[in-house]
Amino acid sequence: MTGASAGFGRAICERFLRDGYRVIAAARRMEPLLELQSRHGEALLPVSLDVRDEQSIAAMKESLPVHWRDIDVLVNNAGLALGTEKAQEAVLQDWRTMIDTNVTGLALVTHAFLPGMVARKRGLIVNIGSVAGKYPYPGGNVYGATKAFVAQFSRNLRADLAGTGVRVTDVQPGLCGDTEFSLTRYRGDRQKADAVYAGAHPLVPEDIAETVAWVASLPPRVNVNAVEVMPTSQSFTALTITRDQ
Template sequence: MNDSTPHPIALVTGASAGFGRAISERFLRDGYRVIAAARRMEPMRELQRKYGDAVLPVSLDVRDEQAVVSLRESLPPAWRDIDVLVNNAGLAMGKEKAHEADFQDWRTMIDTNVTGLALVTHAFLPGMVARKRGLVINIGSVAGKYPYPGGNVYGATKAFVAQFSRNLRADLIGTGVRVTDVQPGLVGETEFSLVRYKGDKERTAAMYAGAHPLRPEDIAETVAWVASLPPHVNVNAIEVMPTSQSFAALTVTRDE
């Protein structure tokens, strides 16, 4: 990309850490300008100090409908034509079985992973359609396809992401707007499990001990590849696991 070529714009939610931070940095290295959105502003300001005017840090809670609409309406004119939307903001809370779970954990996951993703997409998709170009990358999970004990509502929210992505593709045919669902498996070096286990560092460490999980940079690499493809190519979904992870056997209980 030379200096005379307009720098594409990516909006990344949940950009303060983990996948979002790695994806933002990868886009910046690839010559994008990045609207880095998250609830915590200091990590975004740090990103701006590192990359300068190529970063527009914004405070955003994706669960807040008014905040999402306000972001769309308040973007400076030079930042409004978003080329890539990365719906990354999301979380898991708890790993208890359904009958033992805290409903507030369920509500938080639904509000963030489902409602928040839908709100941001609804706000920025019409602009892409009007410009006849754009790419929506939703960060899903293999948990949306493969069940496991304790994955109850988290897995269900990621199943929503998968089906929503497919349905967007059906609606967007002929518009020039592409949609991809990136579905990671086990990933370490993020705050994901620390949040899920509510700050329990020992339990979090045990989750990844000796497992050689994926890293945030691996998912950023996947996202960057999807975004680099020519406009006539749409990756509907891409599932990414570490080599140490595979499909679980079906569980059978036996009399003792």
């Protein structure tokens, strides 16, 4: 589980632990992982990981105890959005960080653990995408594009993995509160972050954890290609039309 220190990642860890899994919780911040371990004991293994760093991934993989190395379920959850500026006003470093984390990081972690799954002829990869990868919105530019990559990469993995017994699912959440997502996006501005969810009755991380747990609970013959999950309060809007004034 990448990005396990908060939000979706933490909730998914908790859900899998309740289902009897042993969980490798990976994140850059170790303190929240150690707190999780203090409550769950030996069923949870906290590991330091920066998905953007190939050497960090290799070191983490090499450091795993022998009896933790056969990964049955890989959840690629680490990801972020930075800024809501229009593309012509965006900060280039924000674009680079989103691409490095949401695209390169997901690909690197998958590349590290997929061969073992294929060799064992079993396994499940769950990629946490977003409805932003399908439905554009102002200010979503590179973030939405990274999540479109997640969707297409997941489909292409399915094509390559036919006959291997390895399954792939892209979980695409909509508006979800009680995470650090908007706080990160607005660079720590709590007022702006809270305003995103005010009165909206958004999803909560446990909803996504329940979705991932359901996918993982299905028989090996079942592959859920993609799951799109929105709160009831969120729906679609009309296409924008610019008119002469």
